[in-house]
Amino acid sequence: MILNVIAEKLKRTSKDDFKGRHFEAWLILQAVSWYLRYPLTYRNIKDMFLERGFAVDHTTLNRWTLAYAPLIEKRLRVK
Template structure:
């Protein structure tokens, strides 16, 4: 079973956000800033979920 079925973002983007959040002890909003710098618009609540 694919864990990313029905998600709005590609799997590699989800994994990158999770990796940054866990590796660098970032807040959700910090992770959002990093993603926006790379052209991905996402709300902090999306990462939280």
């Protein structure tokens, strides 16, 4: 799965990218991945996580996307 590839590349290159976050890296990567891959709003993703037992605000999802989308793209382009 693409998410696993992204997670592995991020783990190998920098452990500090997710340091200090209140949520685990896999949750952040899942949220950013859903936002970039599918026509979902931040509130849609918030509701999807709430159904799974995770309370995440839509503004948090926006901050994650702004912070991690460029990082994910950069790491995927590195060979």
